[in-house]
Amino acid sequence: MLRFLARRILTIIPLTLMMAIIIFFLMRLLPGDPAGHMLGPEATPEEISELKIKLALDQPVYIQLVRWLGGIATGNLGDSFYHNMPVSRMLLNHMIPTLKLTVFSLVLAIIIGTGAGLISAVKQHSLIDRIIVVISTSFMAVPGMWLGLLLVLFFGVVLRWLPVAGYQTFSNGGISSLKYLVMPVLAMTTAEIGILTKMVRSRMLDVLHQDYVLTARSKGLPFWKVILKHAFKNTLISVVTLSGMMLAGLIGGAVIIENIFAIPGMGRLIVTSIARRDYLVVQSAILIITFLYLFLNFLVDVVYALLDPRVSYGSLKR
Amino acid sequence: MQAETKVQTIEPGEAGATPLKKRRESGMRVLFRNPLAILSFIYLVFMALAALLAPWIAPFAPSHMDINARFIPPGIEHWLGTDHLGRDVMSRMIFGGRTTLGVSMAVVLLSALAGTSLGLISGYFRRADEIIMRITDLFMAFPPLIGGLAIMAFLGSSVKNVILALFLVSVPRVARIARAETLVLRETTFIKAAQSMRAGPGRIIFRHILPNAISPLIVYFTLMFAGTIMAEAGLSFLGIGSPPDVPSWGIVLSEGRYYMRNAWWLTVMPGAAIFLAVLSCNLLGDGIRDVGDPRQYGRARRR
Numbered sequence: 122m123l124r125f126l127a128r129r130i131l132t133i134i135p136l137t138l139m140m141a142i143i144i145f146f147l148m149r150l151l152p153g154d155p156a157g158h159m160l161g162p163e164a165t166p167e168e169i170s171e172l173k174i175k176l177a178l179d180q181p182v183y184i185q186l187v188r189w190l191g192g193i194a195t196g197n198l199g200d201s202f203y204h205n206m207p208v209s210r211m212l213l214n215h216m217i218p219t220l221k222l223t224v225f226s227l228v229l230a231i232i233i234g235t236g237a238g239l240i241s242a243v244k245q246h247s248l249i250d251r252i253i254v255v256i257s258t259s260f261m262a263v264p265g266m267w268l269g270l271l272l273v274l275f276f277g278v279v280l281r282w283l284p285v286a287g288y289q290t291f292s293n294g295g296i297s298s299l300k301y302l303v304m305p306v307l308a309m310t311t312a313e314i315g316i317l318t319k320m321v322r323s324r325m326l327d328v329l330h331q332d333y334v335l336t337a338r339s340k341g342l343p344f345w346k347v348i349l350k351h352a353f354k355n356t357l358i359s360v361v362t363l364s365g366m367m368l369a370g371l372i373g374g375a376v377i378i379e380n381i382f383a384i385p386g387m388g389r390l391i392v393t394s395i396a397r398r399d400y401l402v403v404q405s406a407i408l409i410i411t412f413l414y415l416f417l418n419f420l421v422d423v424v425y426a427l428l429d430p431r432v433s434y435g436s437l438k439r
Numbered sequence: 440m441q442a443e444t445k446v447q448t449i450e451p452g453e454a455g456a457t458p459l460k461k462r463r464e465s466g467m468r469v470l471f472r473n474p475l476a477i478l479s480f481i482y483l484v485f486m487a488l489a490a491l492l493a494p495w496i497a498p499f500a501p502s503h504m505d506i507n508a509r510f511i512p513p514g515i516e517h518w519l520g521t522d523h524l525g526r527d528v529m530s531r532m533i534f535g536g537r538t539t540l541g542v543s544m545a546v547v548l549l550s551a552l553a554g555t556s557l558g559l560i561s562g563y564f565r566r567a568d569e570i571i572m573r574i575t576d577l578f579m580a581f582p583p584l585i586g587g588l589a590i591m592a593f594l595g596s597s598v599k600n601v602i603l604a605l606f607l608v609s610v611p612r613v614a615r616i617a618r619a620e621t622l623v624l625r626e627t628t629f630i631k632a633a634q635s636m637r638a639g640p641g642r643i644i645f646r647h648i649l650p651n652a653i654s655p656l657i658v659y660f661t662l663m664f665a666g667t668i669m670a671e672a673g674l675s676f677l678g679i680g681s682p683p684d685v686p687s688w689g690i691v692l693s694e695g696r697y698y699m700r701n702a703w704w705l706t707v708m709p710g711a712a713i714f715l716a717v718l719s720c721n722l723l724g725d726g727i728r729d730v731g732d733p734r735q736y737g738r739a740r741r742r
Binding site: 136139140143144147148150258259261262263264266267270271273274278368369370372373374376377380381391392395396400403407410411414415 | 577590594665669709711721725
């Protein structure tokens with residue numbers, strides 16, 4: 122087990138390194154001169170060359186690359202051009218809201234999606250099954266940004282139950298800080314609930330038709346015991362696999378949702394920094410949010426390995 | 440030609456599959472029995488036509504402003520109302536469909552072509568596999584929207600760049616699926632038979648593997664179309680997709696949100712358009728998937 126974990130961690134490192142290199146070269150795609158681009162059309166040539174020296178843009182590409190990679194390793198990612206503040210500190214500040222949104226949404230999606238899928242499969246062809254299928258199919262197609270806006274319109278503007286936007290840290294607001302997360306989390310998680318419900322339902326139906334379930338039933342085990350102990354346990358493994366895939370959608374969703382609800386997370390940082398041409402922040406933030414995604418995926422893999430005795434710790438899934 | 444017919448007769452015995460032609464016929468029947476899929480298909484065709492014929496059917500020009508007609512609620516003259524500049528929302532949505540659906544179509548077609556080719560090559564030739572798969576691993580390490588965002592951030596907003604960004608995000612995913620299908624098919628007896636008859640790799644890939652791998656891929660393309668609509672709208676909504684002077688559903692939605700309090704239709708309508716288009720793609724994809732699933736033919740099949 123420990124060897125599996127160590128190996129899994131070791132794959133993250135080269136992957137992050139390669140991504141850092143890709144992002145580095147993406148930044149070179151900026152049309153023309155990055156320094157001129159950052160300063161805008163009114164910049165004088167002196168200002169541009171000064172910035173070039175500051176960003177080491179006057180040096181050969183490989184030196185720049187080494188500096189960027191070295192910066193990542195030591196945590197010194199340079200200073201934000203707009204805020205005059207170390208990029209690393211900005212990233213740390215913005216990471217927590219995004220993590221909170223993603224993890225809350227994932228947990229909520231797993232609870233509701235698994236529950237609904239389970240009920241739907243056990244009561245196949247019943248009215249409740251049909252309702253769940255219709256709802257989950259519609260949920261899958263709901264754009265998170267639209268749902269977010271509709272929630273604001275309904276609960277924020279019309280009913281005035283929840284704040285329309287904003288964010289509070291837990292240490293500042295305590296329990297009431299959660300009020301700010303309700304609508305963003307709902308907007309992010311709805312599509313994922315739909316996907317998970319559908320998958321759990323079909324997986325569960327597969328399992329329920331297997332011979333060992335029939336055997337358990339014919340031995341006289343009560344129905345709910347068969348469902349929970351035999352069928353559900355096997356479905357749970359697919360839930361964990363799916364959670365890893367859902368993370369991609371959730372992290373992308375967080376970027377949009379943070380911008381609607383003015384939540385100071387990574388997504389909002391990236392989008393505002395693009396608008397401000399603060400490219401040092403953009404490249405580091407994209408690297409960190411991708412790293413976050415890899416890390417959460419790693420945690421999912423750990424849970425997976427713990428749950429499924431069949432996972433061989435030696436070989437990695439391809 | 441003789442070899443060809445022999446290969447074809449071996450094929451049906453494989454994995455209990457019915458011959459291709461027969462399967463296709465009953466496949467159409469299954470699809471026609473599914474009214475939701477048909478309805479979705481009709482809706483998508485209708486949307487595509489509206490987008491194609493936009494200059495002729497839109498009641499107003501998308502950027503035609505009328506300061507005296509600001510914030511008119513949906514009614515007889517403006518079916519979907521007007522926005523903060525007095526522009527007709529319906530016309531903007533019809534032209535927006537051009538961008539959103541056009542970008543999605545381009546992305547799906549391009550990445551289907553490139554991704555399927557890469558997947559087939561990767562699945563069939565062991566040596567290419569290692570290289571192609573390591574590269575796709577790398578690209579897939581970015582969550583899709585973040586990858587698109589990263590590319591757009593540095594390329595700048597334009598319709599061409601959105602297509603490029605979403606293309607780069609989708610290709611590895613298509614390649615993955617095509618590869619998985621190829622790997623399974625490569626080991627089947629009818630491919631081995633074709634190989635033993637000295638059929639070249641080109642012939643095997645295009646005549647034998649591709650036709651058998653295509654149905655799961657088509658399902659994926661339909662779902663990918665939905666995903667791309669969502670991604671295009673998302674990027675435009677964030678202001679880094681198509682430029683503001685090109686209407687897209689995401690941009691109409693994004694502009695409308697500031698006036699949500701007094702003009703609900705500016706938020707509801709473009710979102711509903713995205714929702715319905717994505718829903719139709721998903722339902723159509725489900726319908727096509729059922730066609731490919733032999734369990735739908737009424738005979739129980741053990742896994």
